[in-house]
Amino acid sequence: MSISKKPARATSRRNFLKTAGVGTVGSAAALAGLNSSASAQTGEPIVIGHPVPLSGAAAADGIEFKQGMEMAAEEINAAGGILGRPIVLAHSDTESGGDDKVTSAGQRLIDRDGASALIAGYNFGSATALQNVAADASVIYMHADTSRAHGEMVSGDPDRFWGSFMYCPSELYYGSAYLNFIRNLEDTGQFTPTNNKIALVTGPIPYSINIANSIRDAAAEYGYEISLYETVEAPTSEWGPTLAKIREDEPGFVVITHFFPGDQAQFMIQFLQNPTNSLVYLQYGASLAAFRDIAGDAAEDVLYATSIGVLTGEIGTDFSARYLEKYGEAASPNGGAQTYEALHLFAQAAAMAGGVGEAYDDEQNKRVADRLRGMIYRCPTGVIRFDQSKQQAFSYPVQTDDPSLGMAHIFSQIERKEENGKIISPPPYGVVDFRTPKWIKS
Amino acid sequence: MDAIVQIIVSGVTLGAMYALASVGLALTFGTMGMFNMAHGLFMTIGAYVTYSAAAVLNLPLGIAILAGLTAGGAVGALMHLVIVRFMLDREDFRTTIMVATAGVAILLQDLILKYYGAYPFRQPAQIEGTFRIGNVAVPYQSLAILVTAAVLIGATAWLLKKTRFGLAIRATAMNQDAAKLMGVKTERTYLQVIIIAGVLAAAAGILISSMASLSPGMGTNPLIRAFVICVVAGLGSVAGAGMTALALGVMEAAIGYYFGARFGFPILLGLVILVLIFRPAGLFGKAEVIRS
Numbered sequence: 001m002s003i004s005k006k007p008a009r010a011t012s013r014r015n016f017l018k019t020a021g022v023g024t025v026g027s028a029a030a031l032a033g034l035n036s037s038a039s040a041q042t043g044e045p046i047v048i049g050h051p052v053p054l055s056g057a058a059a060a061d062g063i064e065f066k067q068g069m070e071m072a073a074e075e076i077n078a079a080g081g082i083l084g085r086p087i088v089l090a091h092s093d094t095e096s097g098g099d100d101k102v103t104s105a106g107q108r109l110i111d112r113d114g115a116s117a118l119i120a121g122y123n124f125g126s127a128t129a130l131q132n133v134a135a136d137a138s139v140i141y142m143h144a145d146t147s148r149a150h151g152e153m154v155s156g157d158p159d160r161f162w163g164s165f166m167y168c169p170s171e172l173y174y175g176s177a178y179l180n181f182i183r184n185l186e187d188t189g190q191f192t193p194t195n196n197k198i199a200l201v202t203g204p205i206p207y208s209i210n211i212a213n214s215i216r217d218a219a220a221e222y223g224y225e226i227s228l229y230e231t232v233e234a235p236t237s238e239w240g241p242t243l244a245k246i247r248e249d250e251p252g253f254v255v256i257t258h259f260f261p262g263d264q265a266q267f268m269i270q271f272l273q274n275p276t277n278s279l280v281y282l283q284y285g286a287s288l289a290a291f292r293d294i295a296g297d298a299a300e301d302v303l304y305a306t307s308i309g310v311l312t313g314e315i316g317t318d319f320s321a322r323y324l325e326k327y328g329e330a331a332s333p334n335g336g337a338q339t340y341e342a343l344h345l346f347a348q349a350a351a352m353a354g355g356v357g358e359a360y361d362d363e364q365n366k367r368v369a370d371r372l373r374g375m376i377y378r379c380p381t382g383v384i385r386f387d388q389s390k391q392q393a394f395s396y397p398v399q400t401d402d403p404s405l406g407m408a409h410i411f412s413q414i415e416r417k418e419e420n421g422k423i424i425s426p427p428p429y430g431v432v433d434f435r436t437p438k439w440i441k442s
Numbered sequence: 443m444d445a446i447v448q449i450i451v452s453g454v455t456l457g458a459m460y461a462l463a464s465v466g467l468a469l470t471f472g473t474m475g476m477f478n479m480a481h482g483l484f485m486t487i488g489a490y491v492t493y494s495a496a497a498v499l500n501l502p503l504g505i506a507i508l509a510g511l512t513a514g515g516a517v518g519a520l521m522h523l524v525i526v527r528f529m530l531d532r533e534d535f536r537t538t539i540m541v542a543t544a545g546v547a548i549l550l551q552d553l554i555l556k557y558y559g560a561y562p563f564r565q566p567a568q569i570e571g572t573f574r575i576g577n578v579a580v581p582y583q584s585l586a587i588l589v590t591a592a593v594l595i596g597a598t599a600w601l602l603k604k605t606r607f608g609l610a611i612r613a614t615a616m617n618q619d620a621a622k623l624m625g626v627k628t629e630r631t632y633l634q635v636i637i638i639a640g641v642l643a644a645a646a647g648i649l650i651s652s653m654a655s656l657s658p659g660m661g662t663n664p665l666i667r668a669f670v671i672c673v674v675a676g677l678g679s680v681a682g683a684g685m686t687a688l689a690l691g692v693m694e695a696a697i698g699y700y701f702g703a704r705f706g707f708p709i710l711l712g713l714v715i716l717v718l719i720f721r722p723a724g725l726f727g728k729a730e731v732i733r734s
Binding site for chain 1: 448451453456555560564577653655658696698702704
């Protein structure tokens with residue numbers, strides 16, 4: 001598997017979206033079909049454990065994860081459950097804590113609540129804790145930790161971690177994707193930076209650090225120079241000292257990989273009090289409604305990226321509309337979509353495998369894992385297709401230039417504080433052109 | 443030069459918030475020997491009540507802030523009446539009250555989480571706009587934080603030093619039994635002290651949330667910093683806590699600029715260890731306290 005550095009080949013958006021697969025509404029229909037053609041099992045509910053951060057720093061996402069699970073469970077149950085067995089959700093708050101909190105939450109869901117599978121968004125910690133819980137209990141575990149540690153762990157011991165799947169790509173691809181993106185902006189004349197310097201600001205979480213390091217390590221290859229590498233605490237509300245350094249040596253680009261939406265919002269508010277001519281990129285947090293709520297006008301023109309964000313087109317638009325209708329305009333489809341599609345994918349794989357096994361039933365759960373490994377699944381955030389050895393989703397356009405075979409790594413820009421950012425890259429998902437931020441003086 | 447101005451602006455803003463957070467903590471310890479682990483939750487309650495009054499009930503901002511301050515004082519009073527006063531005469535009061543107030547903190551945080559959820563709401567109590575010192579843009583919000591902290595801490599100092607009410611507090615702090623013999627109703631004095639601490643904490647919470655956002659756990663980080671400040675100043679030293687907070691705020695900003703933002707808090711913790719080794723009573727000791 002190689003990492004492509006070429007921009008994705010332009011694909012006809014209309015043609016692609018017409019043939020892009022069934023999506024999750026279609027998925028519920030497919031599940032209903034499987035249910036009707038199979039003889040009903042016991043009818044006993046299947047408990048799906050949901051260990052996510054419902055309090056603490058990552059709670060804004062955790063709330064969306066929970067809502068996404070609830071929405072998917074309702075749809076699956078309306079379609080007859082999994083071979084006649086309804087899904088019941090059991091939530092456990094990991095408190096935005098480390099491995100201790102995450103492990104005990106997962107263990108509690110299995111031992112106390114009788115969970116037959118664990119499905120999460122992301123959690124903090126080493127991103128390797130719940131794989132061990134799942135392996136010990138022989139259950140399927142699906143998550144979006146966006147962590148290279150997952151792939152290394154699973155490919156290193158496939159006999160033990162057969163049931164763990166990361167349904168998004170690793171965070172390592174953010175580095176080359178970002179550098180490709182700004183290189184392309186320059187090469188196509190869409191943006192002319194004041195210089196080739198990048199000020200990198202990261203946080204204390206491995207996800208943020210790994211992304212910052214991947215940008216730092218590859219910057220020179222793309223013709224850029226890292227002028228500042230700063231690590232801030234979490235939370236950080238007073239950005240004065242960091243901004244003083246940025247203003248002292250004005251960079252063409254500012255990259256904040258510390259992803260807490262509240263901290264990013266404060267950064268933008270304080271940055272715009274005396275802005276430099278820098279293109280500002282905020283990692284992930286800016287994709288959440290909480291960022292726009294707190295930042296207000298300062299949110300506009302900010303760039304952000306996510307490797308698991310809701311796409312344009314019928315499937316993504318339909319999901320966003322239904323999600324916002326159900327949970328209100330302040331909800332973030334980007335967060336809810338993650339667990340929503342994971343549960344749908346799991347239900348379909350389990351139905352095709354002949355049902356879900358109880359915890360410690362490795363025979364049946366391995367059948368479900370085999371099905372998951374072989375699926376190509378179109379959902380609101382793109383296509384989930386698992387790397388067979390790492391059991392993590394392929395990234396488009398970083399790992400494949402075929403948008404129907406990878407989860408899109410999308411770059412968006414916020415046009416209005418009242419709305420989610422609009423996708424500007426990659427094709428065929430882009431709906432608006434990049435615009436030079438209003439704080440940059442030509 | 444711009445960098446130095448920026449460090450001072452950031453440091454004084456941080457210091458002013460820390461000062462308000464730590465003065466109430468120092469006051470309760472100086473008067474009652476009580477380290478209030480629920481002090482951070484008083485901050486959280488002040489911030490959430492102000493948010494609710496302004497953003498949910500659409501009350502004018504001034505009234506919303508007043509509601510937040512009142513809520514901080516009221517929760518302090520309630521905690522005293524329901525828990526603290528029954529423990530005052532215990533020999534191991536200083537230890538048991540920490541455990542009891544930690545329990546109150548956990549309970550209150552869970553109640554806030556249950557009622558408001560964990561969404562990071564925006565605090566409406568904010569002033570927009572900036573003015574310039576040289577090339578540095580100074581937010582009016584920072585100025586408001588500094589002025590608010592100065593007024594509230596100044597008022598507390600005046601109350602303690604210049605009024606009969608303050609005299610009763612200082613007398614109780616010096617010797618509870620002697621104060622009682624002189625006719626001071628010490629239990630009422632304790633109640634008043636906790637209310638003042640609650641109001642100061644609520645004010646700190648409103649200011650801190652105006653620079654960040656609301657969350658049920660928002661009081662934890664300021665409580666740790668307030669504790670650091672109180673230890674460095676000398677537990678119980680009100681004036682010392684205020685001055686130390688400003689000094690540490692500027693020091694943290696300077697460390698952030700010259701050495702890196704991640705080193706600010708660890709170096710402050712290192713300072714605590716040094717103070718505990720070489721000046722266990724803190725930089726201002728007990729002589730500076732309300733016991734003087």
